[in-house]
Amino acid sequence: MSITVVYTIVTLAVIGAAAAVILYFVAQKFKVFEDPRIDDVDEALPGANCGGCGYAGCRAFAEACVKASSLGDLNCPVGGNETMNNVASILGLEAVKKDPRVAYIRCNGTCDNRPKTSSFNGATTCAIASSVYSGETNCQYGCLGFGDCFDACDFDAIVMHPETGIPEIIDDKCVACGACVDACPKSLIELRKKMPKNRKVVVSCRNQDKGGVARKACSVACIGCSKCFKECPFDAITMENNLAYIDSDKCKLCRKCVAVCPTSAIIEENFPPRKAKPEVKKETEPVN
């Protein structure tokens, strides 16, 4: 009886030792070298796996950072400059400062501004609706309102406005990962430079129709009149296909374009209320 126990222990011990020796040599033979810095960098990243950097996830981005000779093309939009500084210090590279960005939905076609001319009764996703037809209004460029961007956002930074049905971005939650930009079949969403106090001056329209057609479809459409283009002192505005575009990297938030836009297609956000307009005075002057 006791001898059986001894045999068992000895046999198992021998098998165990033999296996350990084999495993040791196998481990040596098939050893995969992994740069320990990948783990360090991965640790420093936010771990959201959102794909906003253009890589499959945080781990893939960490590998790319370790391989790269400079961090110029690599940026984690979620972590921002702080995270990239940490990554740079781990790798002994220099961080390139990047302006933080925020998503903006360039359509203001609410029910009041853009009357519905038909209704869509199919599967309620923007991707399907836009593959079937141009939309429920006469503007083929505008927001469909089925919320593909809302579904795509991993950070709860998009809410569908209950009254207008148009999505809105919560600036403080937006990490500029770009998931909504890819999800929007109408290419309405743009990542714009984050300005101080979240201030914005944006052409909130993508309508490329001629002025009359655009205006008929939506009262706040850009009609391509070029007034803002002529007004801008900083060359931040470009005109293409009957549509104005404000480059957020050049815009200095002077708001001159907002004042001249005849259709209120250019929107200002988060500014303090304007002072009473001096134009009122001008009107009274000739009378006196």
Add this chain to the structure above:
Amino acid sequence: MLKTFKIGGVHPPENKLSKDKKIEVLPLPKTVFIPVAQHIGAPSTPVVKKGDEVKVGHVIAQSSSFVSTNIHSSVSGKVTKVDFSADSSGYPKQGIFIAVDGDEWVEGIDRSEDLVKEISIDGPEIVKKIQEAGIVGLGGATFPTHVKLVPPKGMKAEVLLINGVECEPYLTSDHRLMLEKADEIMVGIQLLMKAMGVDKAVIGIENNKPDAIKLLNQKCASYKGVSVQSLKVQYPQGGEKQLINAVTGKEVPSGALPIAVGAVVSNVGTAFAVYEAIQKNKPLLERVVTVTGKGLKKPSNFLVRVGTATSELIEAAGGLPENTGKIISGGPMMGRAIASLDVPVTKGTSGLLLMQEEESKREEIQACIRCSRCTSVCPMGLEPYLLMTLGEKQIFDRAENERIMDCIECGSCSYTCPSSRPLLDYIRFGKGKVGAMIRSRKK
């Protein structure tokens, strides 16, 4: 037992409201908008400009590649502009606007009703003339007919199948055409047979049209090689692959063309257009359109010039009923809802269906209960519930392996689903994405 295709299929209520209504010629419209992309393949190139005077039958847009076709003016008058305008999808498409002035035809077009039986030209010439006349498949798919008639190298056509099935509920344009233009269709079939070099043609007709079966059977006696096959009523029998299976028993392999089993399928409307193009020298510039719907005063079949606005057809059929919820271009199963009444009739418009408010809305979408009805009705032997999920989750490579490209978009799955799931919506979406994937791979 009557013949039909082997797998799947549904039988929706037929509702052929306009089957006893003779084809009426619709009065000329005041203006027309003729899109340059009315067919599968490359859009044609406009060859007229603003201010040009055109007559009926003038080529106004030329074929731009082999799989493309000419477009002719359907009216006489002045070109007002060549511009973009919304088509049935709401997206702007290029087209030619013509203000109608009188009804002058290009010389050489025989507008009489006399039947011309003798075929005076040979096969290749017929194909060439079909190409020049801008003839496309009038069943709805609008594939250029001349491309079909020239089989790829190493393949040979054995039989011509003529599609007189008209399996879509409500539509009666092919049915009326068979009754009123039987001889012309027969001569058209002879022309197509000569062009392809085959000596056998079968006309497939569903047995809910006994008058057409009887009439064409009588005519067959005087035309060599043509016979009529009556078929059990089953949707989507008018699908090319389903018709081949129903008539010949052969199955077209996945991804292959009908010519792989030696068959070429043409619609009865196409056969009639071929007759007119060759015997009468008249290009394709008008077609029969069924205007129907339960709320409509006067469901009718109209002979309409291409480019006429939808609103004119509805006006002629008794005006737009108040409780119209949806207007569909085509039949209820495969047709598409249109977003505006300015949308023109094109070569592929087989009908207009006005649905009442209460019948036009979809039911609330519910969870899949795994009843597998969609699988059992799919005429292509696919698994629609799976393809829908793959489309929804955007797993397109697997969708390709599950043969999503074989889907003929007949809508039998959505029709039969007890949970009213939008199966076809997602499958069509997935098909678009997989198609783009395949095209980018080839480049």
